[in-house]
Amino acid sequence: MDVPAGGAAVPASAAKAAAPTVNWISWVALAMMTTSSVASLRAAPTMAVYGLACVFLYLLPAVVFLLPTSLVSAELASGWTGGVYNWVAEGISKPMGFLAVWCQFAMTIFYYPSLLGFVASTLAYVINPALASSGVWTACVIVVVYWSGVWVSSRGTKGIAGLASGGLIIGTLIPGVFLVVLGMVFLGQGNESAAPMNASHLLPAWAGLSSLVLIVNNFLSYSGMEMNAVHVNLLRKPGKEFPKSMFLAMGMVLLIFILPALAISWIVPAEELSLTAGVMQAFDAIFAHFSIQWLTPIFGVMLVAASLGGMLTWLAGPSKGLLMISRQEGYLPPYLQQLNKHGVQQNILVVQGFVTTVIALGYALIPDVSSAYWIFSVITTQVYLIMYLLMFVAAVRLRRDKPDHERGFRAPALVLLCVVGFVSSLAALLIGFVPSSQFGGDSTFLYVGIVASGALGLGLLVPFLFYKSRKPSWKMSDAELAAAEGMES
DSSP states (O other): OOOOGGGSOOOHHHHHHTTTSOOOOOHHHHHHHHHHHHOOSTTHHHHHTTGGGHHHHHHHHIIIIIHHHHHHHHHHHHHOOSTHHHHHHHHTOHHHHHHHHHHHHHHHHHHHHHHHHHHHHHHHHHHOGGGGGOHHHHHHHHHHHHHHHHHHHHTTOSOHHHHHHHHHIIIIIHHHHHHHHHHHHHHHTTOOOSSOOSGGGSSOOOOSGGGGGGGHHHHHHHTTHHHHGGGGGGSSSHHHHHHHHHHHHHHHHHHHHHHHHHHHHHHSOGGGOOTTTHHHHHHHHHHHHTTOGGGHHHHHHHHHHHHHHHHHHHHSHHHHHHHHHHHHHOOSOHHHHOOOTTSOOHHHHHHHHHHHHHHHHHHHHSSOHHHHHHHHHHHHHHHHHHHHHHHHHHHHHHHHHOTTSOOSOOOTTHHHHHHHHHHHHHHHHHHTTSOOTTOOOSOHHHHHHHHHIIIIIIIIIHHHHHHHHOOGGGSOOHHHHHHHHHHHO
16 A cells, blocks of 8 residues: 655645646546555565466455545545545534544554565565564564654655655556566566466455455555545546546556566465565565576665655655644644644654554564564554545435535446445455454454454544543634644745
8 A cells, every 4th residue: 555645735825826827637647646646566465475366356446445435535525625524524523524534544553564564574685584574673673764754754854745756666666567577578488477377266265254354455555545536626627537537547556556466476486475575575586587686685775765755755644634623623632733843743743653663563572574564454454444434424425415515526326336335345344353364373362352452442442532532722713723824834
């Protein structure tokens, strides 16, 4: 799963200044933005263990989740500003709006350990490949890199979005193309694929519910589409151009996800594949075959650059949205609403950092690094899916209760899209509680306990406690909000 550069809020003063002219964007440009927001090589090892069946496992969530999410969020964004909080607050209630924006923020707490777990394993191939399986190494990298990111973000550093955009090309497109091309040459030289590539392996082997668990991670891979939907009003003909943009983006995203995963399955046997280090395993193996193994650390640095650029871009984004809503409605205590001299919500980042540090210790405590990576990926998905469930319900209610409200784009068969999206999201959330073969431990209760504590505790219990504990003094007056906005600008 990567963070869109276009998700940040635009200051009111800038919006007013730009009001006289509209900077239209083409539907192709929006498709590229969406692709850069979603596509990543990080998930490739997770699906490579399924070989040819990864095609099916990517297409299924694209149809039942990616498509409904894209079209539904486009209608909501074209009719209501303010993001997911306003959508859910208008469609259901303000408390549910707070829950939605909280889940959008809270998922990052588990997202960063899984993202930086990938960074740690990739760096291991640059320094010492044996470190890739070390939980202590992984935990140390997560803590050091995350807090370094907090320090950079807290200083209001400019140009972070450009770093993330460049990271797409440097750390995703170039390595991905290189991996696929060399993989095809590898097969063209007569080498046998590590995974069977015949029609009998198009579908994953059925072994009960546990055989479907891995697909849950693909919902996270496709998440974040609601961020780019805010640009729907910048299209000249949103009704026609936005669907074209989404279908093009879906095609590009699927190619970036599927082809590298297949290339890895050609090179690295599934039983030898690490969920965190699989990309570097593939590069290392094929570079060794072509006697260019000296490229392995270079490509490792490229992959790390892409991940770090994405982390810095998203580090303050979701927390900024939570901050603004909390100031308006008083959902968080004043301490968490404070900004530093650079206009950054440093206190939220620090508290988030302490929680992330505790979670990072899981890598040191769980013997198998791949198991820890998988667990944190599932928890991230669970928390984010709660937000999507609320979004689909809100969309149906807004179409029913406010049919005449002006919308720049109306999703075709919206109710059907919402039903499909809601059911698939709920199914993915429930399946996430079923241990998969990727969990190295033998205790089902331990797995369910960890996932339930993370997803339900952080996703539901914590925002409930904040909501019940709120005080009138936590809410800023209109004058205080105006003064705060003036200071930030």
